[in-house]
Amino acid sequence: MQISVTINGKQESGEVEPRTLLVEFIRYQVGLTGTHVGCDTSQCGACTIHMNGKSVKACTLLAAQADGQDIQTIEGVAPVDGPLHPMQEAFRDNHGLQCGFCTPGMIMSALAMVERHKGEDLDEQTIREELEGNLCRCTGYHGIVKAISAGAKTMQGGA
Amino acid sequence: MYAFDYKKVASLEDAQKVFESADDGTFMAGGMTLIPTLKQRLASPTDVIDLDGIDELRGINVDSHSVTIGAMTCHADVAASSDVKKAIPALAHLASLIGDPQVRNRGTIGGSIANNDPAADYPGALVGLGATVHTTKKTVSADDFFTGMFETALEENELVTKVSFPIPEKAAYQKFPNPASRYAVVGAFVAKTSDGIRVAITGAGPTVFRVPEMEKELTGSFTVDAISDIAVPTHELNSDLHATAEYRAHLIGVMAKRAVADCG
Numbered sequence A: 001m002q003i004s005v006t007i008n009g010k011q012e013s014g015e016v017e018p019r020t021l022l023v024e025f026i027r028y029q030v031g032l033t034g035t036h037v038g039c040d041t042s043q044c045g046a047c048t049i050h051m052n053g054k055s056v057k058a059c060t061l062l063a064a065q066a067d068g069q070d071i072q073t074i075e076g077v078a079p080v081d082g083p084l085h086p087m088q089e090a091f092r093d094n095h096g097l098q099c100g101f102c103t104p105g106m107i108m109s110a111l112a113m114v115e116r117h118k119g120e121d122l123d124e125q126t127i128r129e130e131l132e133g134n135l136c137r138c139t140g141y142h143g144i145v146k147a148i149s150a151g152a153k154t155m156q157g158g159a
Numbered sequence B: 001m002y003a004f005d006y007k008k009v010a011s012l013e014d015a016q017k018v019f020e021s022a023d024d025g026t027f028m029a030g031g032m033t034l035i036p037t038l039k040q041r042l043a044s045p046t047d048v049i050d051l052d053g054i055d056e057l058r059g060i061n062v063d064s065h066s067v068t069i070g071a072m073t074c075h076a077d078v079a080a081s082s083d084v085k086k087a088i089p090a091l092a093h094l095a096s097l098i099g100d101p102q103v104r105n106r107g108t109i110g111g112s113i114a115n116n117d118p119a120a121d122y123p124g125a126l127v128g129l130g131a132t133v134h135t136t137k138k139t140v141s142a143d144d145f146f147t148g149m150f151e152t153a154l155e156e157n158e159l160v161t162k163v164s165f166p167i168p169e170k171a172a173y174q175k176f177p178n179p180a181s182r183y184a185v186v187g188a189f190v191a192k193t194s195d196g197i198r199v200a201i202t203g204a205g206p207t208v209f210r211v212p213e214m215e216k217e218l219t220g221s222f223t224v225d226a227i228s229d230i231a232v233p234t235h236e237l238n239s240d241l242h243a244t245a246e247y248r249a250h251l252i253g254v255m256a257k258r259a260v261a262d263c264g
């Protein structure tokens, strides 16, 4: 079947099988390999992207379900040749990654979290609860939590 | 995954017609249970019928005596709804505890109750509040909807359209989550309604159940002490790698008492 999806503002069309996963379409057909597959069983969040502004696991969606929808992946959060997004910068500054495999999913979850809590204080407890759907096998999470806290402050125009 | 045909439908009539003409059709809400099931080849439908385009199945409506939630409404929308938070805060709280943010953005109330996983949260709220399930064929009380492990009163080609929850005087939900999945090892929903006290337990048995002894004692005195000596027999509870029946029986007491305390 033919699908057409807006990915990072660009129209991407392709022929997929009904059973093609969205993450397979994004990685192998569109060629955007920043979205990772960690578990393929809806647990780890490495495949997290935004669909119509909401964080979702691209390994647990059919490409067909994304037909006509608006998608953002990690490649779309900052301009290709421009500076990093403040949330990416915060991960670099706060030791928010080691091997980096979980990082695209972490950043996409972090951005959705900031959006959901707009105008509120994103405290440590909230960040930890909201990271329930993302696993990291390296960092032990402290750096990630610190990074999201710092990134959120920068995004909200604070210190 | 085995191969299948994907059909997106825009109305309930279309959904039923497509199901009728399929060899072995299955409906899909958010796919949060269905897609993992297909991946593991535990199901091999010929047609997956996506309900996402049926607008009438989505939405939350609150009036003076009830909260009505469309089958395709996702958990995140229920958790964030200021109307639900005001009318039945325990229901919004329950929705906010399901899985993780990504799952809450896709998983739906219709899919959750149609699937009737023994460890799902929503069955607790439906039975605890005495909700009514509306389907394309009938209107059925929550007490009669959940019939067994992964079993419901739904027949073939019958869709959940919405669920109506009467607004209680007070209600609270307490769960002991599995630390990995957040599914309920045991969840207790306690409500003081115009029809009396209801205590519903999810996660512990093959399907959600009420505890009449607790309801009776709480009717006499709505206090934590009133139920502190009630033990639920273990022979009908689940034992699995997450918890033994004895541990679940203990947790039922703890979670029910916490829920009563939470009702304030």
Ligand SMILES: Cc1cc2nc3c(=O)[nH]c(=O)nc-3n(C[C@H](O)[C@H](O)[C@H](O)COP(=O)(O)OP(=O)(O)OC[C@H]3O[C@@H](n4cnc5c(N)ncnc54)[C@H](O)[C@@H]3O)c2cc1C
Pocket: A042, A043, B026, B027, B028, B029, B030, B031, B032, B033, B034, B035, B051, B071, B072, B075, B097, B098, B099, B100, B103, B106, B107, B108, B109, B110, B111, B112, B114, B115, B119, B120, B121, B122, B154, B158, B159, B160, B161, B181, B182, B183, B184
């Ligand atoms: C990682 C993870 C963690 C989770 N944690 C929890 C948790 O803590 N607590 C909890 O309660 N749940 C949990 N869930 C389940 C989740 O909340 C979903 O509610 C559940 O998976 C159903 O998903 P869905 O609505 O997308 O339905 P689908 O997966 O699309 O459908 C499930 C079944 O219901 C049928 N169906 C769907 N809609 C209808 C309808 N309107 N009428 C009739 N039949 C219908 C389908 O045919 C299918 O058989 C978790 C899921 C995942 C993946």
Ligand code: FES
Pocket: A036, A037, A038, A039, A040, A041, A042, A043, A044, A045, A046, A047, A048, A057, A058, A059, A060
């Ligand atoms: S790859 Fe999707 S959740 Fe792990």
Ligand code: FES
Pocket: A096, A097, A098, A099, A100, A101, A102, A103, A135, A136, A137, A138, A139
């Ligand atoms: S940095 Fe390696 S998995 Fe998170």
